[in-house]
Amino acid sequence: MPQTIETDRLLLSAPKLSEVPALFSFLGNKVAMKHTHCDASLKECRRRIAVHEWRRRHDGFAPWTVRIKQTRVLIGWGGLYDDPFDPGWGIELAYYFDPSAWGNGYATELCHAALEFSDQRLELEKVSAFAPPDNSASNALLKKMGFEYERFVIEMERNLYTRRRQA
Known part of the structure; x- marks a missing residue:
């Protein structure tokens, strides 16, 4: 995986433990x-980030830190x-942002990059x-990202969505 993935406005990269205080400010x-x-x-x-980074070395992917390029x-992080903490659901897409970043389309941009990575590099x-x-x-x-509603998961109180690989 490249060190950093660039989108129009974002830089996506593997988190460093030195970034945990900044991540904790919203996580x-x-x-x-x-x-x-x-x-x-x-x-x-710190434990959550470290476990996901171990999974990056094992799986070849894990959530990235999200920075404004400029x-x-x-x-953000996503x-x-x-999920090493709730296994059995397969590969998931998730995103978490500082409230100051909400409403600016950053989650859409992150999702586009992650799904392109999924489709083209990982071929999931x-x-x-x-x-x-x-x-x-x-x-x-x-x-909007092409996910389809599957069902409501009672034990998680969440809607489950899935998306098939795009050609």
Whole structure:
């Protein structure tokens, strides 16, 4: 995998442990993470990032840090992963952003890059994604990205979406 993937406005790269405090500023923020898992401590966030990076070495992919290309400011974390903390769902797409970055289309840009990586480099046949029913922005984004609603997963209180590989 290349060191950094560039989109029109973003830089996507493997996180460094030195970036964990910046990642924790939103991954540990209950408002930012109201629809998903919120890290309770810097230590928990560091562990999450480290485990995903181990998976990157094993699988060839894991969530990236998301930076604004022009300023290099870290605004998010996301991409493809096979969740080591809740296994069995296959390869998923997820995205987490600092609230200051919401509403600017960055999640769309990240999703495009991740799905292109999935289709062209990894040649994955299927990618899944989850969104709580009350997160209308994520549900709409997943549909826009070509994901199809599969079912509501009661134990997770999330909608499950899947997307087949695009030629």
